[in-house]
Amino acid sequence: MQPGYTIRIHISSNTPSRLWMIHGSSLLRSCSIICRRLPHYPQAPGSLVFRKGLLQYKGRTREARHMKIAVAGAGVVGLASAAGFAELGHTAICVDIDKEKIASLQRGVVPYYEPGLQELTLRNMAAGRMRFGTGIHEIPADTEVVIMAVGTPSDPDGDLSLTAFWAAADELADWIEKCACPAVVVAVKSTVPVGTADSLEEKLRMRLPPSESGRVDTASVPEFMREGSAVKDFFEPARLIIGSASAQTAERLTSLHAGLPGRVIFTDRRSAELSKLAANAFLAVKISFSNEVAVLCEQIGADYNDVAGVLGSDPRIGPHFLGAGLGFGGSCLPKDTRALVRFAERSGAPQTLVEAAIHVNRQRTERIAHKLEEALDNPGASTIALLGLAFKAGTDDMREAPSVRLMEELMRRFPGMELRAYDPASTEAARGIVPGQVRICRSAEEALRGADGAILVTEWPEFGKIRAIDFRNWMKRPIIWDGRNLLDADELNAHGVRCIGTGRPILRRIAFDENS
Ligand SMILES: NC(=O)c1ccc[n+]([C@@H]2O[C@H](COP(=O)([O-])OP(=O)(O)OC[C@H]3O[C@@H](n4cnc5c(N)ncnc54)[C@H](O)[C@@H]3O)[C@@H](O)[C@H]2O)c1
Ligand SMILES: O=c1ccn([C@@H]2O[C@H](COP(=O)(O)OP(=O)(O)O[C@H]3O[C@H](CO)[C@@H](O)[C@H](O)[C@H]3O)[C@@H](O)[C@H]2O)c(=O)[nH]1
DSSP states (O other): OOTEEEEEEEEEESOOOOEEEEEEEEEEOEEEEEEEOTTTTTOOEEEEEEEEEEEEEETTTOOOOOOOOEEOSSHHHHHHHHHHHHTTEEEEEOOOSSSHHHHHHTTTSSSSOTTHHHHHHHHHHHSEEEEEEGGGGSSOOTTOEEEEEOOOOBOOOOOOHHHHHHHHHHHHHHHHHHHHOOOEEEHHHHHHOTTHHHHHHHHHHHHHHHGGGEEEEEEEEOOOOOOTSSHHHHOOOOOEEEEESSSHHHHHHHHTTOOEEEEEEEOOHHHHHHHHHHHHHHHHHHHHHHHHHHHHHHHHHHHHHHHHHHHHTTTOOOSSSSOEEESOOSSSSSHHHHHHHHHHTTTTTOOOOHHHHHHHHHHHHHHHHHHHHOOOOOOGGEEEEEOOOOSSOOOOTTTHHHHHHHHHHHHHHHOOOOOEEEESSSSHHHHHSTTTTSSOOOSSHHHHHSSEEEEESSSOHHHHHHHHHOOOOOSOOOOOETTTTSSHEEEEEEEHOEOOOOOOOOHHHOOOOOTT
């Protein structure tokens, strides 16, 4: 079979047939297999292997072989993966050094806001397929796959900090040394610099006698789930990446993921690691590009929503991640773009587009502060309500949230401005992160009452339901800067609320009478 060929085969066994498409060469690890799961057939009937240039159907080994797995890290990625794999029939232990988090999970309470994760966790705990532990030492000796999902935040230089990762690796080395398990695969789901899975394997193997070093193998299985839809993304991945240097490891990980739809792409560990950073960087570039076009729209009186509609209708561009607004935040895009830039610089291949995307992103809050300055007579004496704090809707995560950058910018530029904020999910997470001068409110109404203006920061659907009459009744001056283009600006403007969108033609559409 030649690289690049596509073959469609119907595989029938005593389980229902499924449609498979195979791309690639005769080497299993450099092939990509697209498996289209028919929704009513949850399990794959068998596996496909390449031997001597021939494609062979190998029994039923791709059928979910239920394994004992462990996940290190009970953040969104670790917990959603542990609960997701348990739902597929595997037995999972999820361990974390954060004792409070584990105590909460053992009581069946997921200590952060992630739709569907609570139910998924409880269901699998009740079925005996999922439990928790306070460290890697609690992982049972007969565990076949250990997934690393510990945090890798930015360090002060912008590189990914691997402090927690290597500390976990040390514990894992102790565990592997003592547990005498015959073969264990350590799959890295944390986002890490290129080469980390190679170094991890070296580190773990060094702790074993040379004759036993093959007992442990590492792989890179980068994760692409999004906060706010982590559970959905686990069960409906766009693709699954298995970066491995060993056919047995690739096969074991394929088995682990059996039952999930989406294309499986086999590659080497370094390519898998780079793909993750490059994917997030590409999304960041797309967002920053959109934001720059939106500024141009504002300058020349064009409507960015219409422009984005045109761009997105071209399948080569696609409609996703063209949303202009306050820019990208969260625990991933900002840190992963910085990390890629740093790593690429050191590798002699600067990523200037990604650097520019980061630069454009920093300017977003300045832009909105500038718009406020243009519209308000005395911004320093105004009261401004912020609708939303979380870095996006559907999560309570405040990591690198644009809201924080915005509040800092407003306080720096307009000393004396009174700021109030409301977020449906992140009130608790915001405490300690939001500057002390900002009043955290318990409802949108409380934040808006008597305000001279409001900025829509996070696209929570409940903000889209606030009626023009409410804005008018609650606010001293009903002016809204819509930092996410969530609101129906035309409708609000027609009903006496001045709604200034992002990349929208302000002057053409405003029908706000200051005296009404
Ligand atoms: N958040 C996302 O949506 C997302 C998506 C894809 C990839 N990622 C990547 O996945 C990784 C995890 O992300 P997250 O948001 O779940 O992180 P997180 O910071 O929310 O959670 C990480 C957890 O690891 C725990 N931990 C630290 N050291 C440990 C150890 N030695 N043993 C066991 N647990 C330990 C921490 O206590 C923490 O609870 C990161 O590398 C991130 O970049 C995140
Ligand atoms: O059109 C858009 C889309 C998103 N955003 C912003 O971009 C940020 C990131 O959004 P999103 O990508 O939905 O959130 P994350 O949960 O951080 O997910 C990203 O980061 C994860 C961690 O690496 C990856 O797994 C996901 O694939 C990747 O989408 C948020 O501030 C959004 O408001 C925009 O400004 N415009």
